Amino acid sequence: MAQSLGVGAVEPRKVHSPISIGSCIVRNRLYRAPVLEGAGDGPDAPSVYADAFRENARSGVGLIIQGNSCVTEEGRSSPGMTLVNTRERTLRLAKVADAVHLHGARIFMQIGHAGIYSMEAWHDAFATRRDGPVLAVSTPPIHVKAALRGISVKVLSTDDVRELATAFGRTSGWAREAGYDGVQIASSNAKLIHQFLSAFYNRRNDEFGGSLRNRARILELIATEVRLHAGEDFPLTVKIPMGEDAPPMSPKTSFDEGLELCRLAESFGYHAITPVGLSVFPHASLCRGADPTDILEVTSIRKRFEEALGGSRIKMAVLRWGYRSAAKRYPFQPVWNRPFFSAAKQVVSIPVFAVGGIRTSEEIEGILAAGEADMVGMGRPFYAEPDVASQILSGSEQPTLCESSNRCLPPQQLGMKARCYNPNVARKKRELAR
Numbered sequence: 356m357a358q359s360l361g362v363g364a365v366e367p368r369k370v371h372s373p374i375s376i377g378s379c380i381v382r383n384r385l386y387r388a389p390v391l392e393g394a395g396d397g398p399d400a401p402s403v404y405a406d407a408f409r410e411n412a413r414s415g416v417g418l419i420i421q422g423n424s425c426v427t428e429e430g431r432s433s434p435g436m437t438l439v440n441t442r443e444r445t446l447r448l449a450k451v452a453d454a455v456h457l458h459g460a461r462i463f464m465q466i467g468h469a470g471i472y473s474m475e476a477w478h479d480a481f482a483t484r485r486d487g488p489v490l491a492v493s494t495p496p497i498h499v500k501a502a503l504r505g506i507s508v509k510v511l512s513t514d515d516v517r518e519l520a521t522a523f524g525r526t527s528g529w530a531r532e533a534g535y536d537g538v539q540i541a542s543s544n545a546k547l548i549h550q551f552l553s554a555f556y557n558r559r560n561d562e563f564g565g566s567l568r569n570r571a572r573i574l575e576l577i578a579t580e581v582r583l584h585a586g587e588d589f590p591l592t593v594k595i596p597m598g599e600d601a602p603p604m605s606p607k608t609s610f611d612e613g614l615e616l617c618r619l620a621e622s623f624g625y626h627a628i629t630p631v632g633l634s635v636f637p638h639a640s641l642c643r644g645a646d647p648t649d650i651l652e653v654t655s656i657r658k659r660f661e662e663a664l665g666g667s668r669i670k671m672a673v674l675r676w677g678y679r680s681a682a683k684r685y686p687f688q689p690v691w692n693r694p695f696f697s698a699a700k701q702v703v704s705i706p707v708f709a710v711g712g713i714r715t716s717e718e719i720e721g722i723l724a725a726g727e728a729d730m731v732g733m734g735r736p737f738y739a740e741p742d743v744a745s746q747i748l749s750g751s752e753q754p755t756l757c758e759s760s761n762r763c764l765p766p767q768q769l770g771m772k773a774r775c776y777n778p779n780v781a782r783k784k785r786e787l788a789r
């Protein structure tokens with residue numbers, strides 16, 4: 356892959372060049388995209404993260420973006436998700452940052468809130484323990500009301516929105532104190548901040564609704580709060596939903612609006628953006644791949660789902676349909692976000708992060724050499740091969756083992772440990788080890 360410059364000279368591979376994300380210098384252009392660890396919120400959560408990330412860092416990855424942690428107790432998107440709603444809870448994670456730094460990598464904490472998709476509320480076992488409402492940008496669509504089965508919904512008042520932005524700022528301050536190098540706002544996959552940005556969900560008539568500029572005001576407010584609590588120079592990044600898919604005739608964010616969101620994020624002071632194409636629903640549009648329903652035949656997993664869904668056959672059928680239809684509509688495509696990140700690169704001067712179906716050293720070098728993005732990430736391949744960075748950084752032509760089977764998704768929705776659940780990958784690893 357290295358290009359010849361003449362006798363004995365080779366052009367250095369771009370993936371090895373350091374980059375500044377705001378005040379943070381990252382040693383190379385490869386990052387681990389945020390994928391959950393299923394670390395939970397118990398006393399061992401910091402060790403679960405540290406054990407997972409240590410190997411990634413040791414094998415050379417430049418930056419790890421830790422999967423979503425929640426800034427308030429009621430907003431967890433999967434059961435038992437890590438909470439960063441208090442200083443004490445956030446500082447516990449100092450051990451994670453230390454483990455990553457020891458091996459020369461950097462780590463950003465992704466922070467978010469799931470709003471109406473606080474999936475804990477959708478799980479019978481958790482819903483019965485829940486005493487508060489789920490939070491919404493506007494009155495939720497009918498499918499959400501049906502799924503919430505009577506759990507109350509609170510549409511955020513203007514003051515509540517300000518308080519929410521403060522929660523993001525506070526957590527960012529604690530993340531810095533814990534040694535994290537930056538934060539990323541979880542603003543895709545139909546999470547609460549995405550719900551603000553999206554015309555599909557946001558029908559507010561205050562300063563946070565209506566025009567794109569108003570819908571984006573939440574990002575502006577969060578940036579202000581992060582600067583206040585974590586300092587002007589603390590790296591702040593955000594995922595930008597672009598090119599939303601929505602049911603026919605529904606309002607949605609257009610490609611041009613997505614580009615405008617990128618420009619706005621830069622003007623609000625964000626230090627980097629990750630543009631992604633997705634649907635307005637929280638499903639596999641964000642992680643294109645195969646239909647993982649066969650994992651529901653694994654007795655332990657099926658039983659957990661039956662428990663979560665209160666034994667309802669209809670809900671089980673809806674779940675299967677959801678996986679199947681998402682896989683059909685969003686099959687795997689190499690580098691599927693290229694149209695989004697390469698276009699974003701044309702309109703901002705802050706670093707642009709690429710993610711989505713990137714699997715080979717060649718693809719990574721191609722994206723960087725063409726100037727289509729500044730950092731290139733992979734998510735699921737880090738589950739399949741925690742040391743995948745060494746292979747990528749060495750320029751190996753060997754394919755990464757992840758098959759994008761999406762068998763990692765259902766366990767994650769149950770709050771189980773995140774890892775590769777594809778037996779083919781395990782078999783290939785055994786063969787390679789022989």
Ligand SMILES: Cc1cc2nc3c(=O)[nH]c(=O)nc-3n(C[C@H](O)[C@H](O)[C@H](O)COP(=O)(O)O)c2cc1C
Nearest residue numbers: 388389390391422423641642711712733734735767
């Ligand atoms: C199991 C799983 C968990 C994920 N968790 C998050 C998350 O916490 N935050 C986020 O922004 N994206 C999350 N993603 C999306 C990934 O960051 C990434 O964008 C997606 O998997 C596509 O990249 P890949 O093809 O390299 O896996 C998740 C994806 C999967 C499969």
